[in-house]
Amino acid sequence: MKYFxxxxxxxxxxxxEIDSHKIIEAYDDDIFDELREASAPIGEHWPDCxxxxxxxxxxxxxxxxxxxxxxxxxxxxxxxxPNAMSALEGLISPFGEFLPFQYQDKQFHLFVVxxxxxxxxxxxxKLYDExxxxxxxxxxxxxxxVGTKPVFKTGFDSCTHLYCTERxxxxxxxxxxxxLVFHENLxxxxxxxx
Numbered sequence: 001m002k003y004f005x006x007x008x009x010x011x012x013x014x015x016x017e018i019d020s021h022k023i024i025e026a027y028d029d030d031i032f033d034e035l036r037e038a039s040a041p042i043g044e045h046w047p048d049c050x051x052x053x054x055x056x057x058x059x060x061x062x063x064x065x066x067x068x069x070x071x072x073x074x075x076x077x078x079x080x081x082p083n084a085m086s087a088l089e090g091l092i093s094p095f096g097e098f099l100p101f102q103y104q105d106k107q108f109h110l111f112v113v114x115x116x117x118x119x120x121x122x123x124x125x126k127l128y129d130e131x132x133x134x135x136x137x138x139x140x141x142x143x144x145x146v147g148t149k150p151v152f153k154t155g156f157d158s159c160t161h162l163y164c165t166e167r168x169x170x171x172x173x174x175x176x177x178x179x180l181v182f183h184e185n186l187x188x189x190x191x192x193x194x
Contacts, residue, residue: 001143001146001165001166002165002166002184003141003146003163003164003165003166003186004163004164004165004166004169004182004183004184004186005139005161005162005163005182005183005185005186005187005188006072006151006161006162006163006164006180006181006182006183007072007161007180007181007183008068008071008072008179008180008181009068009071009178009179009180009181010056011057012068013053013064013066013067013068013071013179014053014054014055014056014057014064015053015054015056016051016052016053016071016072016073016079017051017052017053017054018049018050018051018073018079018101018110019047019049019050019051019101022047022048022049023046023047023049025047026045026046026047027045032074035074035076035077035112036074036075036076036077036159036160037076037158037159038097038112038114039114039116040114041097041114042097042112043097043099043112046099046100048102049100049101049102050101050102050103051079051101051102051103051108052103053067053068067081067103067104067106067108068081068178068179068180069081069083069084069175069176069177069178069179070084070088070172070177070178070179070180071179071180072162072180073110075159075160075161075162076112076113076153076159076160076161076162077110077111077112077113078092078110078111078113078151078162079101079108079109079110079111080098080108080109080110080111081103081106081108082106082107082108083175083177084172084175084177085098085108085109087171087172087175087177088111088168088171088172088175088177091150091167091168091171092111092150092151092168095113095114095115095149095150095151095152096111096112096113096114096115096151097111097112097114098110098111098112099112113151113152113153113162115149115151115152115153116145116152116153116154116155117141117142117145117146117149117152117153117154117163118141118142118145118154118155118156119139119140119141119142119154119156120140120141120142122140123138123139123140124136124138124139124140124156125137125138125139126156127187135187135188136156136157136186136187136188137187138186138187139154139156139157139186139187140186141154141163141186146165149165150164150165150167150168150171151163151164151165151168152164157188160188161188163186164182169182
């Protein structure tokens with residue numbers, strides 16, 4: 001089976017910011033780690049939130065008006081436009097939780113991925129430098145651990161990336177959903193951007 005590492009197209013759409021202060025007020029300072037590592041519903045106290053895309057490549061950040069259909073937020077959640085929600089809800093809903101947020105005048109949703117997959121220890125290796133862990137040198141997944149999960153995360157990289165199957169990739173491409181890059185190389189380095 002073929003798997004892909006997902007990455008947001010930040011050079012086009014920038015950084016997605018969703019009312020961080022409201023989320024922290026509703027939960028606590030650790031909520032972003034909890035959301036990233038969540039394997040069960042966490043949205044009971046989810047506040048009314050608004051999102052904005054910022055171009056962070058200039059010294060003065062500016063708002064990007066055109067939103068992607070699908071994007072990554074907080075390393076392991078997907079931000080879905082109404083179009084992406086319609087296209088993917090049936091495929092992904094058993095594997096996470098939907099949390100609403102407003103973008104301009106549209107209802108978007110975060111999809112907090114709960115599905116986890118185990119690495120194939122025979123082909124997986126972390127990358128280190130003189131200061132410690134800096135990424136993943138090689139990564140593979142146990143097919144039985146992935147099973148029918150179209151999108152998933154792994155504890156091997158501390159839930160800092162999302163991965164998907166060809167089925168998920170094809171669904172995004174078939175529906176023309178913009179905003180993600182699908183890397184066949186599952187390895188990653190901390191701080192990597194596109």
